[in-house]
Amino acid sequence: MSVPPTTAVEPPMSSMQAGVIVDYPASLDCIHCGLCLDDCPTYRLTGVEPQSPRGRIHLMRAVAEGRLDPEPGYVEAIDTCLVCRHCESVCPAGIHMGQMIEVARDGLNRVDPPRWTVRMARRIGLRGLLPSRARLSLVAGATRMLQRAGLTGVVAKMLGPLGAGLRDLPNVPPARERQRLPDFTPADGPGFGLVALHEGCVMPQLHGRVHRASVRVLAAAGDAVLGFSDATCCGALQAHNGDLESAREQARRTIAAFERKTADDGTTPVLISNSAGCGAHMKEYDRLLADDPEWAERAKTFVTRVQDFAEHLAEPGPRERLAQRLGRTDLGAVTYDDPCHLCHGQGVREQPRHLMSDVPGLDVVTLERPESCCGAAGLHALLRPDESRTVLAEKLRDLAASGASVLVTANPGCHLQYESGLQRTGSDVQVLHLAELLDRALDGAPT
Ligand code: SF4
Ligand code: SF4
Structure with a gap:
């Protein structure tokens, strides 16, 4: 792909084109x-310039300036x-x-739409399933039945492109583990704060145990916890896949649902996210809705209330209270891997490590490149499994070299990616969310 060089006087781009094709001002x-x-x-994988940030x-x-058409090389990049x-x-x-x-x-979705099967898969997944807890629950239940009957491979084959990734899905837990969180959980001891735990879309179906561990840990740190399942999906996956219209709609629904959480006395909870991808995305609702006169100010207020799980617990008050409740665990060597959307997206790096250092006697070992991507990357692991696994392979080598028997993360996509990679390689390294680790250490509970 050859791109004519930038000329001294570049053709101006209309703001309408810039908004449709690329974020031209940011590219400068x-x-x-x-x-x-x-x-x-x-x-790092390819060594070719179009596969680099630069x-x-x-x-x-070049596309914005009319020097390059959005041809296949551009689409691939x-x-x-x-x-x-x-x-x-x-x-x-x-x-x-x-x-x-x-x-x-x-x-690209506007000027060069993908083939109809991809469009349909995206429409069903991003617009039909993710925003609906009821539909997600139905799909989770059906998937569990298929998995128990050993039929996922057959059905994936029948569905063709629409069934991509079905084979790699982790085991769906039973229905009792996919229940909504209680509307209200009081602080476990003297109460100091009020938080709402964002439940999200996929997490309640696959990682309900992480949510329940999060509630117990937050309560132990002195917070009363509201369940927050009203809006289901935050819109992160829609945005990452180039469906900004749906992403904005999900952002509006989430903000409106959160505004209803304000108590009669005017108390507004802190909105806690234990999913790095969702937290990073919700913290940027103000950018997403900046041009919407009705929602721009509401989005600005909303983002001031969003905190990551570790970010909140590492604040002086909650941290001190939680530390008093943590006892010894028997997990062996433990390592923490930074989810990209926590370290690069939210700048949260030290807080999870501080919380882990509060667990008495925890044997923490370090990874070689904790901030490099594991290859999960939203739907990337489903859409491009070979590339995703190649990226993961380097991380698994680093993990093996660390000697850890437990890998701690704070994002459901990374969690699933590691679990499936470790299972494929026959490793017995365990993957835990930070909330699960802290929950196991609560009151020195046996592991
Ligand atoms: S976001 Fe990640 S994969 Fe994309 S250009 Fe930046 S470093 Fe590379
Ligand atoms: S670090 Fe990469 S993206 Fe940033 S200015 Fe340099 S070349 Fe451009």
Whole structure:
């Protein structure tokens, strides 16, 4: 793919085109220094410029300036980005790659829609399933039945592209583990704060145990906990897959549902997310809805109330109260892997480590590259399983070298990615969410 060089006087781009095709103003931030290259997983894998942050930005800019059509090479460069945002952490110019990729994918969906099977799969998944807890619950129940009957492979084959990823789904837990959280859980001891736990879409179906552990830990830290299942999906997966219209709709639903959580006395809870991807996305609702006159101010207020689970618990009051409740566990060597959307997306790095250091006697070992992507990347593991597994392989090597018998994460996508990778390789390393680790240490509970 050859791109004509940038001329001294570039053709101006109308704001309408910029909004449709790429985020042109953001693409101008790159100073081409190349400091991002070594930390980009797709560049590390391929070694080719269009698979790097700098290359992707160069292509976006060329498309915006009319020097390049959105041809297959461009589509591939935009599609293969993991949106891990590692480049954002190392870029001296402060690029916003997550935002740029979302806009570029949304633009491609408008000017060069994918084939109908992909469009239909996305429509069913992103617009039909994720926003509906009832439908997700039905699908989870049906998947559990198929898994127990050993029929997932047969059905995946029958569904063709629509069944992609069915084989790799983890075992769906029984219905009792997929229940909604209680509307209200009082603090376990003297009460100090009020939080709402964002339940999300996929987590209640696959990781209900993480939610329940989160409630117990928050309550032990002195918080009363409201269940927050009203809005289901935050819209992160829709945005990452270039469906910004649905992402905005989910953002409005989430904000409206959260506003209803304000108590009669005017007390507004802190909205806790134990999913790094959802938390990072909800913290950016103000950007997503900036051009919506009815919602822009409400979004700005909303983002001030969102906190990651570890971010909240590591604040002085909750941390001190929780630390008094933590006892010894018998987990062996434990390591923490930073979810991309927690470290690069939210700048939350030390807080989970501080909380782990409060567990008496916990043997914490470090990973070689804890901030590099595991390859889960939203739907990437389902849509591009081979590439995803290649990215994961490097992480699994680092994990083996660390000697850890438990890997701690804080994002459901990474959790599933590690679990399936470890299962494939026959490893007995256990994967826990940070909330599960802390829950096991509560009152020195036996493991
Ligand atoms: S580090 Fe930032 S400014 Fe430098 S090449 Fe990469 S994206 Fe561009
Ligand atoms: S978001 Fe990740 S995969 Fe995409 S360009 Fe940046 S570092 Fe590379």
